[in-house]
Amino acid sequence: MKFSTQFRPKKSFKVNDSDAGDKPLSSGDKAKDKLAVDALAQQIAELQNVFYAAHKRKLLLVLQGMDTSGKDGTVKDVLGRxxxxGIRSVAFKAPTTIEKEHDYLWRIHREMPAQGEIVIFNRSHYEDVLITRVHDWINDDEVQRRLAQIRDFERMLSETGTVVLKFFLHISKDQQKKRLEDRIADPDKHWKFDLQDIEERKSWDAYQSAYTTAINATDADHAPWFVIPADSKTHRNLVIASIVLEILEGMKLAYPPAKPELKDLKII
Amino acid sequence: MKFSTQFRPKKSFKVNDSDAGDKPLSSGDKAKDKLAVDALAQQIAELQNVFYAAHKRKLLLVLQGMDTSGKDGTVKDVLGRxxxxGIRSVAFKAPTTIEKEHDYLWRIHREMPAQGEIVIFNRSHYEDVLITRVHDWINDDEVQRRLAQIRDFERMLSETGTVVLKFFLHISKDQQKKRLEDRIADPDKHWKFDLQDIEERKSWDAYQSAYTTAINATDADHAPWFVIPADSKTHRNLVIASIVLEILEGMKLAYPPAKPELKDLKII
Structure with missing residues (x-):
């Protein structure tokens, strides 16, 4: 089975039914898996050169997941080469005053990739049906309205040439505990620690449920979700890198054709 | 002498008096020099992690130089790790219709780095006193007016916390000939070849003169120019990487202080 099929959510997918500790692509040898990630990251970087030169496609990678699920780590390890x-990383934080005066897709649309560009969203418009729902800032009717709007928006993006790939980095509640404790233990990582993360953790189940709703409602062949078992960092990288590479390879990218008018050009 | 002093233009600097083939930092062994570049690029990447975490300073790297002078190569080899x-690369092309309806610094200001961000300008507002002057779209009075505006703009940037470093990648006319011929010889590089480059080459001397004027008028301790001998790619990388690393090290970057409130925090 192709990677890009294997990690798609099944029909009526439930976050809680999927195992965050799964390692389906692992060789069983962690050192070997790490080398595989490096090799994939290098291949992705090489294909991106052609992607940039070809200057036709636009690629959007959406990273979503609970705090500490490894969104930053994915950017560094899988896309850092x-x-x-030709790459741009955008972190969406709580909306600014000006952003709040617009519709929630306004700031998203502005950051979309141009031709030849790869853009990574570290969080995204999906927060507008996740944190907003969990805290009851919006009700279920509004969630449904937004999910329909997001479907329409992503279909338009796809129809106008943007490849949209959405990754749900799935960690278990235990694994998050471990990672938060690691951050507390290392003073150099305190800057990454926001007491708000503890507050959000209290709503763990509500988040899992909101993710389940969002993923089921917006998974589509033209804007697929991939559910990534993310308790192991190496394995998370391995799965995401495998999917991204497969999709880039499937684009049959090529350098633009040679220009015949250059053939007899003399530089003086 | 510090690198960041060594490569500053002398008083009444003239582009034509400086040797594009110079290799002052070379060990004399090209393979060794390449390894040195890789090591420097790695150190820059590591310091950037702290720069990002500290989230205080803003760093702008301006790359200017004739076609084929190695602006793209510098981004890849020196800053590609x-x-x-925490890094964003912006290529300024000919202004769009909307950009032309604003002042020439409008689109520049929008792309400035935020705290913790490093931004690379691949061409910049300097084109507005270079190509524009060479083609007589503006006269000398307007050049002088703009140079004063640029000085004011960059002083404001510096006073508000942006470190502005400007690199002039200096290649010789012969070296450009060689690189253009290399691009013609390799069909996969034709996409990089714009016949306009040949047109611009005809104005070589006018460009050298426009660069001389711009560099002399806008070199300042708070927004320094560095003149980079760029006929050798490896040496160009070595010099730029040495300067960038020295300046990052000089910032005495540190991770934000530990948060005492985390000390006894229990994750449940």
């Missing part, structure tokens, strides 16, 4: 010329 | 989270 890409030439900065 | 940096985590995409």
């Amino acid at each position: 890409i030439d900065p010329l | 940096i985590d995409p989270l």
Whole structure:
């Protein structure tokens, strides 16, 4: 089975039914898996050179997941070898005053990739049906309305040439506990620690349920979700890198054709 | 002498008096120099992690130089190891219709780095006193007016916390000829070849003169120019990486202080 099929959510997918500790692509040898990630990251970087040169497709990678699920780590380990010329990483935080005066897709649309560009969303418009729902800032009717709007928005993006890939980095509640404790133990990591993360953790079940709703409602062949078992960092990287590489390879990218008018050009 | 002093333009600097083939930092052994570049690029990437975490300073790297002078190559070789989270590369092309309806610094200001961010300008507002002057779209009075505006703009940036470093990648006319011929010889590189480059080459001397004027008028301790001998790619990388690393090290970057309130926090 292709990776890009294997990690798609099944019909009536439930976050809680999927195992965050799964390692389906692992060789069983962690050192070997790490080398595999490096090799995949290098191949992705090489294909991105062609992607940039071809200057046709637009690629959006959406990373979603609970705090500590490894969104930053994925950017660094899987996409960190890409030439900065052709990649852009956008972290969506709580909306600013000006952003709040617009519809919730306004700031998202502005950051979309241009031709030849790969853009990574570290959090995204999905927060507008996740944190907002969990805290009861919006009700279920509004969630349904937004999910329909997001489906329409992503279909338009796809129809106008953007490849949209959405990754749900799935960690278990125990694994999050461990990672939060690790951050507390290392003073150099305190800057990453927001007491708000503890508050959000209290709503763990509500988040799992909101993710389940969002993923089922917006998974589509033209804007697929991938459910990534993310308790192991190496394995998370391995799965995401395998999917991204497969999709880039499937694009049959090529350098633009040679220009015949250059053939007899003399530089003086 | 510090690198960041060594490569500053002398008083009444003239582009034509400086040797594009110079290799002052070379060990004399190209393979060794390449390894040195890789090591420096790695150190820059590591310091950028702290720069990002500290979330205080803003760093702007401006790359200017004739076609084929190695602006893209510098981004890849010197800055390509940096985590995409904290770096952004912006290529300024001919202004769009909307950009032309604003002042020439409008689109520049929008792309400035935020706290913790490193931004690379691949061409910049300097084109507005270079190509524009060479083609007589503006006269000398307007050049002088703009140079004063640029000085004011960059002083404001510096006073408000942006470190502005400007690199002039200096290649010789012969070296450009060689690189353009290399691009013609390799069909996979034709996409990089714009016949306009040949047109611009005809104005070589006018460009050298416009660069001389711009560099002299806008070199300042708070927004320094560095003149990089760029006929050798490896040496160009070595010099730029040495300067960038020295300046990052000089910032005495540190992770934000530990948060005492986390000390006795229990995760449940």
